[in-house]
Amino acid sequence: MNTLVFKNAQLVLPHEVVTGSVSVVEGLIASVDQGSADHAQSVDLQGDYLMPGFVEMHTDNFERHLMPRPKVQWAEMPALLSHDAEVAAAGITTVFDALGVGDADPDSLRGSTWNTVLNVLETCSQENLLRADHHLHVRCELPAPNTIDLFAPFQGHPRLSLISLMDHTPGQRQWENIDVARVYYTGKKGWSAEKFERQVQLAGELQERYAAPHRAYFVNYCHNHQIALASHDDTTAEHVHQAHAEGASMSEFPTTLLAAQTAHAKGLLTVMGGPNVVRGGSHSGNVSAAELARHGVLDILSSDYVPGSLLSAVVRLVDDGIYSLPQAVATVTHHPAQATGLKDRGQIAVGMRADLIQVRFVALPQGGRHAVVRAVWREGQRVL
Numbered sequence: 001m002n003t004l005v006f007k008n009a010q011l012v013l014p015h016e017v018v019t020g021s022v023s024v025v026e027g028l029i030a031s032v033d034q035g036s037a038d039h040a041q042s043v044d045l046q047g048d049y050l051m052p053g054f055v056e057m058h059t060d061n062f063e064r065h066l067m068p069r070p071k072v073q074w075a076e077m078p079a080l081l082s083h084d085a086e087v088a089a090a091g092i093t094t095v096f097d098a099l100g101v102g103d104a105d106p107d108s109l110r111g112s113t114w115n116t117v118l119n120v121l122e123t124c125s126q127e128n129l130l131r132a133d134h135h136l137h138v139r140c141e142l143p144a145p146n147t148i149d150l151f152a153p154f155q156g157h158p159r160l161s162l163i164s165l166m167d168h169t170p171g172q173r174q175w176e177n178i179d180v181a182r183v184y185y186t187g188k189k190g191w192s193a194e195k196f197e198r199q200v201q202l203a204g205e206l207q208e209r210y211a212a213p214h215r216a217y218f219v220n221y222c223h224n225h226q227i228a229l230a231s232h233d234d235t236t237a238e239h240v241h242q243a244h245a246e247g248a249s250m251s252e253f254p255t256t257l258l259a260a261q262t263a264h265a266k267g268l269l270t271v272m273g274g275p276n277v278v279r280g281g282s283h284s285g286n287v288s289a290a291e292l293a294r295h296g297v298l299d300i301l302s303s304d305y306v307p308g309s310l311l312s313a314v315v316r317l318v319d320d321g322i323y324s325l326p327q328a329v330a331t332v333t334h335h336p337a338q339a340t341g342l343k344d345r346g347q348i349a350v351g352m353r354a355d356l357i358q359v360r361f362v363a364l365p366q367g368g369r370h371a372v373v374r375a376v377w378r379e380g381q382r383v384l
Contacts, residue, residue, distance in 0.1 A: 002025065002026050002027070002380065003023065003024065003025050003030075003041060004023070004024040004025075004041055004042075004043065004354075004377075004380055005021060005022070005023045005024070005041060005042040005043065006021060006022045006023075006024075006042070006043050006045055006050055006356070007021040007036065007042045007043070007044055007045065008021075008036070008044050008045050008046055008047055009021065009022065009045040009047075009048060009049065009050040009358075010045075010047065010048065010049045010050065011032065011049075011050050011348055012049055012050065012051045012052070012325060012326055012329050012348065013032070013326065013347075013348055013349075014326060014330070014334065014347050014348075014349065015326055016326060017049075017325055017326065018034050019034065019035070020032065020033050020034040020035060021033050021035070021036070021042075022050060022348060022354075022356070024354040024356075024377075024380040026380070027353065027354055027379035027380040027381070028351060028352065028353060028354055028379075028380075029348065029349060029350055029351065029352050029353075029354050030350065031350060032348060032349065032350060045358055048358050048359060048360045048374060049358070049359040049360070049361070050348065050356055050357070050358060050359075051091070051329055051333070051348075051356070051357050051359055052329070052333040052334070052345065052346055052347055052348055052352075052355060052356065052357075053091065053092070053093025053094065053333070053345070053355030053356055053357050053376065053377075053378065054090070054091045054092045054093065054094075054310050054311075054332045054333060054357070055092075055093075055094040055332065055333055055336040055337045055340070055342065055345065055346055056087060056092045056094065056095045056096060056302065056303050056307070056310065056332075056336070057096040057137060057162060057271070057300065057302060057336045057339065057340055058096060058098045058137055058164070058252060058271065058302040058304065059087065059095060059096070059097070059098055059302065059303050059304065059305075059307060060098055060304065060305045061083050061086060061087060061303070061305065061307055062079070062080065062083045062097045062098075062099065063098070063099065063100065063109055063110075064083075064305065065079035065080070065082050065083045066079045066109060066117070067109045073109070076116050076117050076120040077120050077123075077124065080117075080120055080121060080124055080130075081124065081129065081130075083097075084124075084129075084130050084131055084132055084134070085131060086307050087131075087132050087303075087307045088131035088132050088376055088383055088384050089307075089308075089373060089376075089384060090303065090307035090308045090310060090311065090373065091310065091311055091357040091359070091373040091376060092132055092303070092307060092310065093132055093133060093345075093355040093356075093357070093376060093377075093378045093383075094132060094133045094135070094337070094342065094345060094355065095132045095133070095134055095135070096135045096136065096137035096161065096162055096340065097121075097134055097135070097136055097137065098137040098138075098139050098164075099114055099117070099136065099137070099138055099139065100138075100139040100140075100141060100166070101114070101138055101139070101140055101141065101144075101147055101150040101151050101154070102140060102141035102142070102143075102144030102145075102146055102147030102150055102151075102214075103141060103144050103146070110139075110141065110144075110150075111144075111146065111150070112150075113150060113153065114150070114153050114154070115153045118153055118154075118157065121134060121159070131376070131378065131383035131384060132378065132383075133355075133378065134159065135159050135160075135161045135162070135340070136154065136157060136159040136160045136161065136162070137161070137162040137163070137164065138151065138154050138160060138162070138163050138164075139163075139164050139166050139232070140163060140164065140165055140166060140214065140218050141166050141167070141168065142165055142166060142167050142207075142210065142211040142214045142215050142218075143167055143168075143169055143203060143206040143207040143209075143210050143211045143214075144206065144210065144214075145206060145209075145210055147210070147214050148214060148217055151218075155221075156225075160227060161227065161228060161340050161341060162227065162228045162229075162230060162340055163218055163221070163222055163227050163228070163229055163230070164229075164230040164231070164232045164250075164252055165215055165218060165219075165229070165230070165231055165232055165243075165248075166232045166233070167207065167211055167232070167233070168203075168233075169203045169206075169207045169211075215246075219246045219247065222247065223247060228249055228250070228339065228340055228341060229243075229246065229247055229248045229249060229250075230248055230249070230250035230251070230252045230271070231243035231248045231250070231251050231252065231268075232252045232253060233252070233253055233254070233255055234251050234254045234255070234256075234259040234260075234262075234263065235254070235255045235256055235259055236256070236258070236259060237258060237259065237262040239259060240254075240259055240262040240263045240266060240268065241262070241266070243263075243268065244263075244266040244267075244268060248268060249268060249269060249339060250268055250269045250270075250271055250300070250339055251263035251268045251269070251270050251271065252271040252302075253271060253272060253273060253286075254270060254272075254287070254292075255282075255286035255287060256286070256287050257287050257291060257292065257295065257297075260287070260292045260295070260297045260298075261295065261297055263297070264296075264297040269299040269300055269335065269339050270292060270297050270298055270299045270300070271299070271300040271301075271302055271336075272289035272292060272298055272300070272301060272302070273289060273301070273302055273303075273304035273305075273309070274301045274302060274303045274304060274306065274309030274310045274312065274313035274332075275303075275304055275305060275306050275309045275313075276288060276289040276290075276304075277289045277290055277293075277301065277309070277312075277313035277316050277317060278306075278309050278312045278313055278316055289301070289313075290316075290317070290320065290322060293317060293322045293323060294322055298331065299331065299335050299339075300331055300332075300335045300336045300339060301313050301314075301331045301332050302336075310332045311332075311359065311371050311373065312370075312371070313328075313332075314328040314329055314331070314332060314371070315328075315361075315369065315370070315371045317331075319368070319369070330346075333345075333346040333347065334346035334347050353378075353379055354377060354378075354379055354380040355377065355378050355379065356376075356377045357373055357375070357376050357377075358373070358374040358375040358376075359371050359372065359373055359374065360372050360374050
């Protein structure tokens with residue numbers, strides 16, 4: 001019988017932090033005990049924190065490795081392995097690779113087929129090369145004419161557990177401020193000012209033609225295949241009402257306090273970005289995640305575009321006196337696991353998967369503290 005014991009740990013449990021030990025048998029948590037433990041196979045954490053492995057349900061990190069610069073495509077296997085190593089080092093043991101489908105721009109990664117990427121994901125999984133447990137989150141750009149065609153490789157895929165409905169048409173939702181959108185697309189995407197103006201004009205036309213029928217298609221697909229559905233960049237109460245009526249269970253990155261409060265009232269879980277918490281606000285000029293937390297309407301944190309932001313955001317929420325450590329940790333473990341149907345992970349509790357991370361807090365010379373992931377176990381096997 002494969003047994004492992006962690007001792008001398010600060011255990012971050014669902015409602016408290018206690019000094020104790022955790023035993024693991026065959027990849028599952030067998031006991032959680034306060035006080036000391038003595039076992040020949042024990043791992044002495046020397047007072048470090050033991051937390052559940054993080055569950056990341058929306059990260060652009062894989063796409064970033066596939067296209068590290070505008071128009072520069074990287075080979076799929078090294079991109080995947082680099083992404084996987086980075087998320088594991090950030091304490092993420094379950095990752096939903098967010099892959100976008102649909103883009104009218106021929107130079108965009110999201111305007112290309114994902115067949116090769118999915119094949120590489122399966123090869124690396126079968127060869128036991130991956131540190132994290134990988135799932136798929138397909139982000140569907142509703143106004144794009146090619147969205148349904150590019151979704152074809154994901155139909156019936158066993159890793160597909162989440163679909164989000166996006167509309168990045170400038171002038172609404174995330175890009176309600178056109179000037180902020182211009183900075184983003186000319187900066188990160190490398191567009192010229194002329195190309196941005198052309199795309200803005202084209203975007204309105206595409207939205208009018210494709211957004212509604214594509215939305216109906218993906219809502220129906222989620223209903224028929226029991227796939228979790230999320231809205232994206234809700235700005236108004238009407239946006240949330242529509243998502244709720246369609247069966248969405250999550251509101252990703254609401255841009256206003258009103259939208260988040262409406263989602264909370266309707267029973268939708270609110271997802272915000274870890275970078276938003278760490279930076280103290282949204283890079284798009286929208287509502288801050290900390291403000292939603294203070295109003296009691298922040299449920300889940302996503303690392304979005306910086307994997308390490310999850311742990312940093314947890315620390316920030318605690319140090320700012322907004323959440324207790326168990327509450328903050330739940331936003332990156334238990335809550336996203338429950339939202340995506342993964343009932344077997346996300347807490348340090350008997351019977352759960354032994355997806356665990358060792359975290360050490362260090363004092364900084366200029367004041368404050370920083371948390372560092374020291375080791376990672378997935379199903380009781382050390383992967384970092």
